[in-house]
Amino acid sequence: MGVTPHPGTPVRRSLRAPDVDKLVEDACAGQLRAVSRLLSLVEEGVPDLPRITAALAERPGHAHVIGLTGAPGVGKSTSASALVDAYRRRGARVAVLAVDPSSPLSGGALLGDRVRMQEHAGDRGVFVRSMASRGQLGGLSRATPQALRVLDAAGFDVVLLETVGVGQSEVSVAGMADTTLVLLAPGLGDGVQAAKAGLLEVADVFVVNKADTPGAEQVVRDLRRMLSLDHRRGGERWRTPVLKTNAVDHEGYDEVLEAVDRHVAWSATTGEIEHRRTRRAGEELDALVRAAVTRRLAGLRGGEAFRRMAAEVAGGRSDPYSAADRLIGSLLS
């Protein structure tokens, strides 16, 4: 094995190599139970992950990952459902991955998502799954790219990556998508708030939901004005569209899908897609390196050498920074 589980993770029996291969094979054949099991293994951070990840890497699919983010109350769940519906009418297979970076436990909002998604229950072209951080720092930076790899290998055409909230981690998870939709609604998260939350940088398409509510036009105008002031993007720049929807009545989604199509084409032409996927892999690598360092440090802390060094620092016989430098050295040996 050579890889121990993340500290805090319940110790699990390892799968045998043929079991991993079978599981990956079944998932790639589109068996949703196998997909679900793999996602659980990814979420739990089991010792088998290096083997699973390597097996999945050999089976790349063609999924386009669409990020969906916005403040609570803008209608994110109904919008996700309407988007799923629109893609299903095109015949695409769709997976929804709802991620909650702020809650260590599976929160109420995600449960709500699952319940509302029940309009797609029984549709075998739709797969819905939520994932929480389980209190592990950086857990989602590792688990999200790995979960996307599972869903990609399983042959989904579209993966909706939905995040709850608009904190920094939500924006960072949303930034892992190939195309990011930012949802706003009149009275909830206007343009200025979106800018403050760093959503202006991360949005490829702005969607103003609840378009029939008073104030929707104003939100659209504000956003367009702010976008026209945004001179940061150079070269073959993408002009972020601002669209209006009414998620409850599934109105406006043809335009949203067209905008996503245009962004897909633009990303392919400009190389933006490789750039983003490289960035996503970079987040994953960063998280894997940190997790490995945490494991090795936890191992060191249980040992006599660490205790002796700490005792020397406590007794004033050793300087903490020099001791830390020596520890870093032994982390790699």
Added chain:
Amino acid sequence: MGVTPHPGTPVRRSLRAPDVDKLVEDACAGQLRAVSRLLSLVEEGVPDLPRITAALAERPGHAHVIGLTGAPGVGKSTSASALVDAYRRRGARVAVLAVDPSSPLSGGALLGDRVRMQEHAGDRGVFVRSMASRGQLGGLSRATPQALRVLDAAGFDVVLLETVGVGQSEVSVAGMADTTLVLLAPGLGDGVQAAKAGLLEVADVFVVNKADTPGAEQVVRDLRRMLSLDHRRGGERWRTPVLKTNAVDHEGYDEVLEAVDRHVAWSATTGEIEHRRTRRAGEELDALVRAAVTRRLAGLRGGEAFRRMAAEVAGGRSDPYSAADRLIGSLLS
């Protein structure tokens, strides 16, 4: 220098070596402005810290660190003030370090502490300071031991380490003390809640405040029963006393100080004091190692080798776990 500031820390001009020596010398001579300046440098995580830390390590004092923790509303600030008063009557010089692990910004609770501490304003034997985490993960695990070292070198007899809240980080900071007082009050944080929060393990002395309120006796009885069921401590075990105070009227503090004295004597006899100070240094070393890894990783991420590796992972040409292993190798080179 060799040490770069923590990412996210505003870049500061380094002090010249003679300035650091002068600052440490002035602080050790008891100049409170120098103490205050050193604590700011510790809190900000400036590049000079290795030099400051080494200079301080050569000047150990004799401070006893008393942790003070408990749920909001139990009267932590008035208790801190009453304790300061009791130690001042003994002629001891007292520093109060109020730490808020949960708030990235200096919060209202800490401001409140400072205001209430004004009864000691003008008393040059009392020094009050609050410290927040400034949003840096693990920041307080590094900064708290370093701040304690400053206050120790500055010659204080007693350092009150006060934490706000009863989350896991609060308990962990409280556990850095030589003697930890856990405050409870009728109706606020009963014995069962204290046990759940992990306070039973961390408490050396239980103080039930608001002793004249109905229900205080019940809290005392509950705690004593729970402590009698606690069979974990073996050897020369410390029998955690449960005392009653009325902080507003400064009642009951002779008994609290006596209990602390007995704990100091017990800690010295059993070697518990070295054990705790070694643990505190271990927390500091852990935090320093992590901070150094974070810095080096941030450096790597800006480079071409990292980008190339991430691109290989994104393109399925490289397995993320093997790539992460190679990155860990280059972290040390």
